[in-house]
Amino acid sequence: MTKLSDIETIDAYIDVFPKPVQKLLESVWQTIRKAAPDAMECINYKMPTFRLNGKNLVHFAAYEHHIGFYPTPDAITAFAAEIADYKNAKGSVQFPLDKPMPLDLISKMTAFRVKQMEEKVKTKPSKAAPGKNFMESLSAPAQRALANEGIKTLKQLSAYSEASLLKLHGFGKASLPILRSALAHAGLGFKQ
Structure with a gap:
């Protein structure tokens, strides 16, 4: 059995889980991809991670009873009303596996993070051109x-x-x- 610590790609991460969970993870992955098409994908902290401008944008991960989504404390605060029905903490929210996955909400939170990071880049002098x-x-x-x-x-x-x-x-x-x-x-x- 593959250990999470040995996984290098999001595909490989998803493959570790049972088929029903794989489908949910795949839908979350594709939703984030659409909301952040310029983000790089990797495994960070043993979780699927999207990075933008050299910084973590969002993470997600599967657990026994939920999918954790980690969009940072700013996004949790900005979407407090929308996530009120879900268990959440300073930088995370838990979406139960036995309920419909709120893909629209995940998309909005990811888009919020993209906009937030793009604004930070605009206020800092550019170190390198895109792609470099x-x-x-x-x-x-x-x-x-x-x-x-x-x-x-x-x-x-x-x-x-x-x-x-x-x-x-x-x-x-x-x-x-x-x-x-x-x-x-x-x-x-x-x-x-």
Whole structure:
């Protein structure tokens, strides 16, 4: 049986669960994708995660009786009335598995987070043009590993295989899904 700690992609995460839960997770995943089409997908904190501008946008995860949705405290506050019927905390809300999944609400909360993050980017000076900020999504050790190798662009990154990157000191396998997504967004891929 696959352990959650070994999972690197959202597809693999969903595959761990029973079919009825897989369908719910798939619907949540696709809903978030539509609401945040420019976000990168990865596994972070052992949960499916969407990242935008190098920061976590939202997470979701399956549990025995619910799907947890983690859109940050700001979104929980902004949608307090809409989530009042669900168990919620500072940065999370629980949607029961035995009730219809509130996909419209998930979409609205995700869109709220996208807008919030875009506004933050507008108020900060841009560090990199779109598509060039893939390094910001990586851990500091992974950034150093790529920098030590002289990799600064996606084009340079595409000259490497996944296996060769994993041999770099400080580069972990958790960075691969982030880089796959960045390369795919740019129409590139790892060297085979």
